[in-house]
Amino acid sequence: MTNVSAPRPRSRGLKTWSSFGNLGRRPTEYEVLTWNMNHTAGSPALELGPDVNGNVWLREHRDGMRFVVPSWDAFRDPDQVTYGSYVAMQDDAETYVEGLLAQFDADGHDAALPGGALDVLAVALAPCRFLGHGLQMLSAYVQQLAPSSFVATAATFQTADQLRRVQTLAYRTTQLARAHPGLGFGTGERAAWREDPHWQPLRRLVELALVEYDWDRAVVATQLVVKPVADLLLLDALAHRLGAAGATLDALVLENLAKDARRSQRFSVALARFVVEADPGNAAVLQEYLDAWAPLGHEAVADGARLFAADEDDVARVRASVTQDWAGLVTDAGLRLPDA
Amino acid sequence: MLLTRDDWYELSRDVDWELDHVDRATAFPANWTGADGIPEKAWDAWEEPFRVSYRDYVRLQREKESGVKAVSQALVRSGTYEKLDPGHVAASHLHMGTTCMVEYMAVTMQSRMCRFAPTPRWRSLGVFGMLDETRHTQLDLRFSHDLLKHDPRFDWAQKAFHTNEWGVLAVKNFFDDIMLSADCVEAAMATSLTVEHGFTNIQFVALAADAMAAGDINWSNLLSSIQTDEARHAQLGFPTLQVLMEHDPQRAQQALDVAFWRSARLFQTLTGPAMDYYTPVDQRKMSFKEFMLEWIVNHHERILEDYGLAKPWYWDRFLLSLENGHHAMHLGTWFWRPTLFWKPNAGVSKAEREWLREKYPTWEDNWGVLWDEVIANVNAGRMDKTLPETLPSLCNLTQLPLGSAYSRHELAPHQLTYNGRLYSFDSEVSQWVFELDPERYAGHRTVVDRFIGGEIQPMSLEGGLLWMGLTPEVMGDDVYQYAWAREYAALVETEAGTLAGVPVAGE
Secondary structure (H helix, E strand, O other): OOOOOOOOOOOOOOOOOHHHOOOOOOOOHHHHHHOOOOOOOOOOOOOOOOOOHHHHHHHHHOOOOOOOOOOHHHOOOOOOOOHHHHHHHHHHHHHHHHHHHHHHHHOOOOOOOOHHHHHHHHHHHOOHHHHHHHHHHHHHHHHHOOOOHHHHHHHHHHHHHHHHHHHHHHHHHHHHHHHOOOOOOOOOHHHHHHHOOOOHHHHHHHHHHHOOOOHHHHHHHHHHHHHHHHHHHHHHHHHHHHHHHOOHHHHHHHHHHHHHHHHHHHHHHHHHHHHHHHOOOHHHHHHHHHHHHHHHHHHHHHHHHHHOOOOHHHHHHHHHHHHHHHHHHHHHOOOOOOOO | OOOOHHHHHHHHOOOOOOOOOOOHHHHOOHHHHOOOOOOHHHHHHOOOOOOOOHHHHHHHHHHHHHHHHHHHHHHHHOOHHHHOOHHHHHHHHHHHHHHHHHHHHHHHHHHHHHHHOOOHHHHHHHHHHHHHHHHHHHHHHHHHHHHOOOOHHHHHHHHHHHOOOHHHHHHHHHHHHHHHHOOHHHHHHHHHHHHHHHHHHHHHHHHHHHHHHOOOHHHHHHHHHHHHHHHHHHHHHHHHHHHHHHHOHHHHHHHHHHHHHHHHHHHHHHOHHHHHHHOOHHHOOOOHHHHHHHHHHHHHHHHHHHOOOOOOOOHHHHHHHHHHHHHHHHHHHHHOHHHOOOOOOOOOOHHHHHHHHHHOOOHHHHHHHHHHHHHHHHHOOOHHHHOOOOOOOEOOOOOOEOOOOOOOOOOOOEEEEEOOEEEEEOOHHHHHHHHHOHHHHHOOOOHHHHHHOOOOOOOOHHHHHHHOOOOOOOOOOOOOOOHHHHHHHHHHHHHHOOOOOOOOOOO
């Protein structure tokens, strides 16, 4: 219809999404791009018969949850991450790591690694790619049943962080295998992850969390137990130990990966606080779930510290420091970490 | 020594382990993996169709994001949108309302693959899929939000899937099924291979070309940028098809045949009218049928042949539908225009009809005669005859109106009774799909089922519109206010010589 003069559409424009209602302020870009995208809040959740696979799963594992939250979309990720800000932030982080890799390579870092450092790298660092994959699966589960797109989107970025960790570890493990053939880099990690007794409580924790399908319990297991314990132990404490042992490059790389973990922890704390504040009964439910999972977390810390600690005193120091930080996170969330 | 991606990639995907503390079948349940009947070792043959490092991904995507945002901001500021043809603009309303949430649903589907796919190689690629689909969701939302001040219809990018608008429910029904209820293997066949690798080209290539021709550089640019991601992650379906061909070729054939038909019907609704009616005629690049044949049909035939699969049994019926189905959906959506959240262009001016006749030799006989009645009613001021009084009967599979798969010459009913309930279908193909797996479809209630069940009150078209969330400021009407019918009125006047007083609607 180009041969008639068309009337212009009537302009009765909106300032923002009508579903914001009366927000009383201009929404942030993060809010505009994240708000109200869970379309499965009805009954049945999916536009299908009530007894199809997807609806049964959501009914059993999401809609039966014990958290009482009137408006899940009131949650906000403290970091307000959008896709655009995520790729920009992570590109900067990867550029930094790339720079580290180039600089330390030029300095012949790997060839000069002391034996003690190599042991820690082989036993504690390289097998973390299995742990990373486990955390990736767990994070994806938190995403896919999340009742709000604000929760789901933060979990999406957390999931992607885990792939970053796995690929970074694969890179470093390959470099170490080339610099030190015969030490089992690239070949021994699966056996370590599956058989080294110090890894086993952590592996058990990950495996059990994988089958925790009820979303409220899964959130507690992943966000308040598995992820913080694994990250505090095998990013922060391990970085510290590697630095002391002379594995400076890996210490710096882990410190950078730990920034992703810190973002995840802010998300976890905010989510738990949000749930606690949403209804007076929620705190007891969260605490009950945490009480059930915490002993496994404590075991993972206790044995995991032996993966890399320098001596018995160091084991105690690592345990104390990881437990203290974990307890701090749980306290920030408005809960209490049960004693080991 | 610094490494290239291929030096370390193999190790990064070597992350599976034998579970000792939980049962593998519980951790990877068949209702999500879709791996039932396929030996676990078979998945070792699953090779990534593309390799990408996280490092390269964030670098490249950051550049893409900056590019799209810069173009968009400049164009929104320059007021380009206000100069666009309103017929064309309806295509972007329709796209944003029906696609934005589907992008978000795809995040969740990719997340399911990331958690439950039967090989870690696939699980890891799922991460990039999650990120890509988050990007597409947020691109659509930003685009639509930027234009809200010009048109409240862009509110539907965010709102549509929270309403009961019937077209949106049809889209939701299909994608809830193949993205959010299907297991990973079937989702790969239906969504990755059929929809993303095939049909979305119509949205992201054909519509992008039409949008560019129509001067909608902002939308065209967005669609093209999304396509660069789709082209990558849509390939996820191929290695899965390879595994299925080794171990369960019958399942592959069936999954693809079902998905192809259902996708074809849906895109006849979503894209056919936009390409062949809404895009201004002098700006159309290809007809919907031409594009389908070149980009979707040939391509699908090639995949089937390459993998040793047969053409679907319904191929002749599909080709007949390709000639007609979107014309039916266009006539239907235009007639039921108060149930839309965009303003459709009838697209049947003389010049447009000439184009339609050239592209579709059967168009006049199949569709032109029906439009002639509409035109006569419009020109005679009988607007009530051009508007619906109630809702159309819908297919229990596609959720599209009965009679909309073929032409007016093919209206044989397709019905069956299952567990005491009568089900109706828009075609024998849709009925065949239902019969393959009745439990999957039988429990769903169409809009008409809900209407008859008394859920929609008052039980009138007005009640239906209210239930669908259609408010006056977005409710569909003819975008040119029937101005296109005048040239036919003039013709009648000249021929009859006595009809000078015939009122023309919209005046």
